[in-house]
Amino acid sequence: MNKVNFVERADIGLGDAPLQKNLSIFRNFSPLARAKTLARMDNVEQLRAWTKDRKNFSLDNLADLLEQFESEVTKIGGQVHWAEATGDLNQIVIDICQQQQAKKIVKGKSMVSEEAQLTHALIDAGFDTLETDLGEYIIQLAEEPPSHIIGPAIHKTFEQVVELFERHHPLGERDLPDAKAVMFEARQLLREKFLEADIGITGANYLIAESGTVGLVTNEGNGDLCSSLPKTHIVVTSIDKIVPDFDTAMAVQRLLVPSATAQDITCYTSFYTGPKRTDDADGPENFHVVLLDNKRSDILQSKYKDILRCIRCSACLNHCPIYTRTGGHAYGDVYPGPMGSVWTPLLNGLENNHDLPNACTTCNRCAEVCPMEIPLPDMLRDLRRDEQQAGLQPKRWTLGMKISMWLFRRPTLFRWTTKLTARFLKHRAMNTNAVKHLPVNNGWMEVRDFPAPEGDTFFERLKKQRK
Amino acid sequence: MTSQQSRYNILAKLRSASHQHQAEHLHSEPDYQTPRFNDPIEQFTRVLKAHHTQWEIIPDWRELPLQIAGRLQTSTQNTLHATKDKRLTQLDWQSHQITLNHTSFNDDHQTVISIADVGIAETGTLVVTSDKNTATTHSFLAEHHIIVIEKNSLVDNSETAWKKLNAMFKPLPRAVNFISGPSSSADVGLKLEYGAHGPRTLCVYIVEH
Numbered sequence: 001m002n003k004v005n006f007v008e009r010a011d012i013g014l015g016d017a018p019l020q021k022n023l024s025i026f027r028n029f030s031p032l033a034r035a036k037t038l039a040r041m042d043n044v045e046q047l048r049a050w051t052k053d054r055k056n057f058s059l060d061n062l063a064d065l066l067e068q069f070e071s072e073v074t075k076i077g078g079q080v081h082w083a084e085a086t087g088d089l090n091q092i093v094i095d096i097c098q099q100q101q102a103k104k105i106v107k108g109k110s111m112v113s114e115e116a117q118l119t120h121a122l123i124d125a126g127f128d129t130l131e132t133d134l135g136e137y138i139i140q141l142a143e144e145p146p147s148h149i150i151g152p153a154i155h156k157t158f159e160q161v162v163e164l165f166e167r168h169h170p171l172g173e174r175d176l177p178d179a180k181a182v183m184f185e186a187r188q189l190l191r192e193k194f195l196e197a198d199i200g201i202t203g204a205n206y207l208i209a210e211s212g213t214v215g216l217v218t219n220e221g222n223g224d225l226c227s228s229l230p231k232t233h234i235v236v237t238s239i240d241k242i243v244p245d246f247d248t249a250m251a252v253q254r255l256l257v258p259s260a261t262a263q264d265i266t267c268y269t270s271f272y273t274g275p276k277r278t279d280d281a282d283g284p285e286n287f288h289v290v291l292l293d294n295k296r297s298d299i300l301q302s303k304y305k306d307i308l309r310c311i312r313c314s315a316c317l318n319h320c321p322i323y324t325r326t327g328g329h330a331y332g333d334v335y336p337g338p339m340g341s342v343w344t345p346l347l348n349g350l351e352n353n354h355d356l357p358n359a360c361t362t363c364n365r366c367a368e369v370c371p372m373e374i375p376l377p378d379m380l381r382d383l384r385r386d387e388q389q390a391g392l393q394p395k396r397w398t399l400g401m402k403i404s405m406w407l408f409r410r411p412t413l414f415r416w417t418t419k420l421t422a423r424f425l426k427h428r429a430m431n432t433n434a435v436k437h438l439p440v441n442n443g444w445m446e447v448r449d450f451p452a453p454e455g456d457t458f459f460e461r462l463k464k465q466r467k
Numbered sequence: 468m469t470s471q472q473s474r475y476n477i478l479a480k481l482r483s484a485s486h487q488h489q490a491e492h493l494h495s496e497p498d499y500q501t502p503r504f505n506d507p508i509e510q511f512t513r514v515l516k517a518h519h520t521q522w523e524i525i526p527d528w529r530e531l532p533l534q535i536a537g538r539l540q541t542s543t544q545n546t547l548h549a550t551k552d553k554r555l556t557q558l559d560w561q562s563h564q565i566t567l568n569h570t571s572f573n574d575d576h577q578t579v580i581s582i583a584d585v586g587i588a589e590t591g592t593l594v595v596t597s598d599k600n601t602a603t604t605h606s607f608l609a610e611h612h613i614i615v616i617e618k619n620s621l622v623d624n625s626e627t628a629w630k631k632l633n634a635m636f637k638p639l640p641r642a643v644n645f646i647s648g649p650s651s652s653a654d655v656g657l658k659l660e661y662g663a664h665g666p667r668t669l670c671v672y673i674v675e676h
Contacts, residue, residue, distance in 0.1 A: 025657055026657065029657075042500070043500045043501075046498065046499035047497075050497055050499050054495065057495075066478070067478070076638055081470040082473040082474035083470070083473055084476055088468050088470075092470060132664065133654070134654035134663060134664075135652075135654035138655070151653070151657075153654055158656030179655040180660045182655045183654075183655055183662065183663055184662065187663065187664055191608075191664075210494075211638070213639060219650065219663065220654075220664045221664040221665025221666075222664040224603070225604065225664060225665075228604045244494065245494055246626075246629040247495075247496070247497050247626060247629070250497075250625045253625070264514075264590055265590040265592060265647045266647065267647055267650050267651055268645065268650070269592075269645035269647070270642065270643070270644045270645065271639070271642070271643040272641065273638065273639045273640070273643075274638075274641055277598075277640075279599040280599060281597070281598070281599055281600060281601055282602040282603055282605075283597060283603060283641050283642065291477075300480075300484040301480075301483070
């Protein structure tokens, strides 16, 4: 449970100058790049509708599709494990590693593993566990959680990354003058780790039921080294990633990549089916897939079922006026932004995260850009309603709402109140167009002026116009 | 909780939540338009260029050693890690002072040559699959990657590619890798750079006949 709330964490983000530097580049660049890529596609709306329909079909037939997937994986020599809670997932992975008498583990990026805090669990169990996605590697060095679901280290500036490498790598006299040099430095060190590893762990972008295939969408190639170099490949993923067939997987792919990184395709899109075949030149001897539920089967039965269509593309984060100002750490958990404000209360309990659905301006951009047409603002509103009904809202907020409701129900009094307030503010502005000081909301007024009313209220103007 | 108990609980919950099974919809053909091209080669090479990939069209396989010798002259390299495929092994590499190596990887500065089973024009993608001759890891450990593809292996889009792959292989190979450019990352200071964990460069030879 988070001791501090969203507002306090957001304050930290807003005051973090390097973070603000990165976010200002990111929020301007990312939506434009996505729009440019989507403009090259002439079938987006049809594709969205078909894919949404196929994902809904997958959710309606989850049990059958998961069993089909399991049967296909088993047929080809792999093993499927089921984890009801995150602790179960960690224990299954630890057991496999112990059975293999493994010491060294390399990991690709996986949000499910972040959800389960798998890396920490493995390190605590005594395994030398290394994140190999460059972004994940950077935040592992910094001992920080990811701040974005696609670019976990987008909150780190180049200078901060160099500082981390200087602290953790034996650089000697060597300089790291640019991003390329940093990347090659990590490449060299991690290459050795890949070659020494006993176990490779990856996530999955989708699971294809018809063939028992795991789809992995990456740019760096680390996921593929994790999948193919060590003797054992473990895929950690969640039950909502299942699709029936390759056509659906390709449709998801067509929407996922432009929405996530504004590319038409990533450098590597890989499909892994089972362990090494008897005469294959290489590949893991053992292939395990761990399927995590962690409340998803409850969500399926709730009014929040649509969130299970989420393909973790990050378009909603990249377009959110709140996320792109506060950064991801303000959300206090692994899934930030609008999708995180829905996922986190559902996974970890509304009582611990009820401030998150309030981190919303109701601007609707997230719903517009979501490739799976998830009604995120509606869900956030429903969660706020749940919050209110559960009596979780702060007392001051509830009191304010009660006073407002009392006033709104008395039209004459409401009109008099707004009239007096408008006159008062106009007087306070002292013939300028802005009020500089108010006896309330000092935090807000510190950095802003309040626009001065012109004198008349809306109702007064309407009355005059009608005359 | 054991995996078996979890399996039982999860499936029971999913069954109670799920709608009626719609077996007739288990497979449904996409109703959106997938891109088609009058000149797939033109599209393929245009996207390869956009993906920082060099390319060359050669009339036939026999031309390949000469072309690659030209590339390797820029370095001291004379060994190629190669897929043990007859189309490569029967070529005359010796006259161009090139040795093909089919065994393990023991040098960090390697050039690897692979053959793609399928190419996708829309996205400039090379599909490389694992088998007894092709090591998947070589495609990702290589410093420089060369991929050869026959012109008639090109298809318009990924949906068609999967139809072809599913017809070619039963069961599927362990690894089917769609490769669309050299490896890259923008994780350091939001700057896109090539050569993350996989190859720093990618070069494609398209064999016409």
